[in-house]
Amino acid sequence: MTTPLVVFDLDGTLIDTAPDLMASLNHVLDQTGHPHVAFEDMTWLVGQGAKVMIERAWAIHDHPASPEQLETAFDIFLARYAAEMPGRSRPYPGLIAALDRLSDAGMQLAVCTNKTEALARKLLDAMELSDRFAAITGGDTFNVRKPHGDHILCTIDKAGCRAANSVMIGDSINDILAAQNAGVPVIAVPFGYSDKPVASFNPDIVIEHFDELGEQLVRGLIAAREHAS
Ligand SMILES: O=C(O)COP(=O)(O)O
Numbered sequence: 001m002t003t004p005l006v007v008f009d010l011d012g013t014l015i016d017t018a019p020d021l022m023a024s025l026n027h028v029l030d031q032t033g034h035p036h037v038a039f040e041d042m043t044w045l046v047g048q049g050a051k052v053m054i055e056r057a058w059a060i061h062d063h064p065a066s067p068e069q070l071e072t073a074f075d076i077f078l079a080r081y082a083a084e085m086p087g088r089s090r091p092y093p094g095l096i097a098a099l100d101r102l103s104d105a106g107m108q109l110a111v112c113t114n115k116t117e118a119l120a121r122k123l124l125d126a127m128e129l130s131d132r133f134a135a136i137t138g139g140d141t142f143n144v145r146k147p148h149g150d151h152i153l154c155t156i157d158k159a160g161c162r163a164a165n166s167v168m169i170g171d172s173i174n175d176i177l178a179a180q181n182a183g184v185p186v187i188a189v190p191f192g193y194s195d196k197p198v199a200s201f202n203p204d205i206v207i208e209h210f211d212e213l214g215e216q217l218v219r220g221l222i223a224a225r226e227h228a229s
């Protein structure tokens with residue numbers, strides 16, 4: 001049997017990045033003459049990458065931006081966010097033990113994020129996690145990104161695995177839709193950044209804590225999908 005693969009989303013799933021994202025976003029808002037956002041807003045600002053996050057933050061106060069203004073703001077964001085990394089960002093409780101369990105069970109791991117690939121790699125390097133993943137892909141790695149199913153399918157391919165043996169895990173509607181579009185089972189976590197309860201997006205299962213993530217759960221989801229098809 002081909003090696004099972006678990007594909008992780010990054011922001012709000014592997015790592016709690018919202019405080020740092022918000023600090024860099026508010027720096028951009030200062031520089032561009034816009035009011036700050038509050039921490040509660042991050043649940044719907046994060047998920048589609050930094051550019052969309054900036055656009056959404058501007059839209060709160062009805063300030064549409066030109067593509068040029070957005071590019072400038074994005075550059076300010078990237079410089080600040082990268083310079084401060086890893087800041088206060090931390091892996092979620094139980095993550096490292098869960099990654100160990102899955103690897104010890106012979107499973108492969110990958111990251112599929114809408115963050116830029118360079119930022120994702122820098123953050124995972126700073127957390128000393130990069131070496132655990134057979135593939136790390138960002139919102140700019142391919143010409144599609146989540147919720148497009150091909151972002152996940154291309155990540156699986158890059159990791160040298162097969163979709164029929166893969167499971168996605170994420171915190172937002174983009175992850176769940178992308179997995180559904182890719183035909184891959186999806187585990188949702190409720191501790192990330194979603195403005196609606198993740199269960200309302202119909203994931204295959206919701207886990208409250210990484211203690212629940214292990215070989216049995218992953219193999220069970222893959223077997224159930226195989227049985228259904
Ligand atoms: O940073 C974002 O907006 C999205 O990142 P994620 O896909 O890792 O959640």
Ligand SMILES: [Mg+2]
Nearest residue numbers: 009011012171
């Ligand atoms: Mg996320």
